[in-house]
Amino acid sequence: MQQNVLIIENGEGNLELIAKLVRRAGLTPVGATSLTEGKVRFSQNIPESFLCAIVAYSLPDAPQGQAIDFTANAFIPTIATTETLDSGIRDKVLERDVVDYVPKENSQNYDYLSRLITRLEKNKSTGVIVVSTNRILRTRTIALLQRHNFMAFECLTATDAMHTLSEHNHIRLVITDNTLPDMTGTQFVASLRKAFSKEQLAIMGVAGGQGMLMSAHFIKSGANDFLRLPYCHEEFLCRVMQNVEYIESVEEIRRVANTDYLTGLPNRRHFFYMVTVQHQFLSEHHALALIDLDFFKSINDTHGHDAGDIVLKAMAALIEFYFPDEIISRFGGEEFCIYLPNTPIEEACQRLEDFRKVVESEVIQLPSTDIKVTCSIGVSGAVTQRVDNLLSLADKQLYAAKNNGRNQVMCEQPDSSPLEQVSLL
Incomplete structure (x- = not known):
């Protein structure tokens, strides 16, 4: 469903400026310059299509925040805007069920x-x-998080929180009180740090009436941040955003570092890391395959490098589709690698032969023509605890497939000598 943002602003200039921000976020602005017009624009769309509303506190036909009341009562997460940072208006805005408010006084606020x-x-x-036994603290904090669309979980004990973490891999932040039934908050933070680094999980400590000492205890125990009670609405949300964005930034850096820029497949470095981690726990039945596109240079020479890129992307998409549970990678150039854990060599070779036939029959559309390609595949199922040895043996089979006429799978059996191999044609 198309994601809309309802904008009700006082003036075409403000409306267009905010609409640009909405478009930049990949969303569709639905704009109005009065509450009356805003109600009409809202009624013309499906209510569930609105991600949020951005609403001016003061409008010609709604000078006291009535437009905010309208969008909040329509259950649209609402961000209020004000012309200046006025404490009286701020208090009136925050009395309502809003996500946040933004004064439009400088570019940083935008x-x-x-x-x-x-x-x-x-x-x-x-x-x-x-995590807290304080019902008021828990309820207020959960309500603020839900206003921001977070998936919020409440726990009374550290044990409950650890169990929740084990069940949900999308949790990025833990907010904990210091007084817990089964351990102190700082002990809980220290135990979390044994399982999760600061780059994997953010932790915020919360406590009141204990001055600077408690914040130091939390930070030294491994917390990323600390908040004193009673906390300010805006400070709380800003700190939550900063901590979550830090985790996401690290995840994005890792993703870029581990991904081939052209095909989106894991790169060679990440492949070795994943195989090494999983290889320690695998049985002796496994296989590693090297796949190389045949005559790829001629594609670049005949149709251009852009066409070559299209072919590589198509090959990567086929590998992802036919080997969804295996460890795959683009090794570089026109070479790809697949590790098949817990797979007997006979089964692996048959699957790769089926894949070779799929590649052979696939029609790849280029801007000026359609082409077909073939690939050669070398497979090894040797019993070894060294991934580099397995890779070297598969490379020998790939070399043999190339020398034997290309467009075929060459498999080395686990108990064979280097000269004993099986060709699947």
């Missing part, structure tokens, strides 16, 4: 608004755990 819009979509798949 940058914050842009981040906020993007976060409301991302937060739908981001989990946060609140």
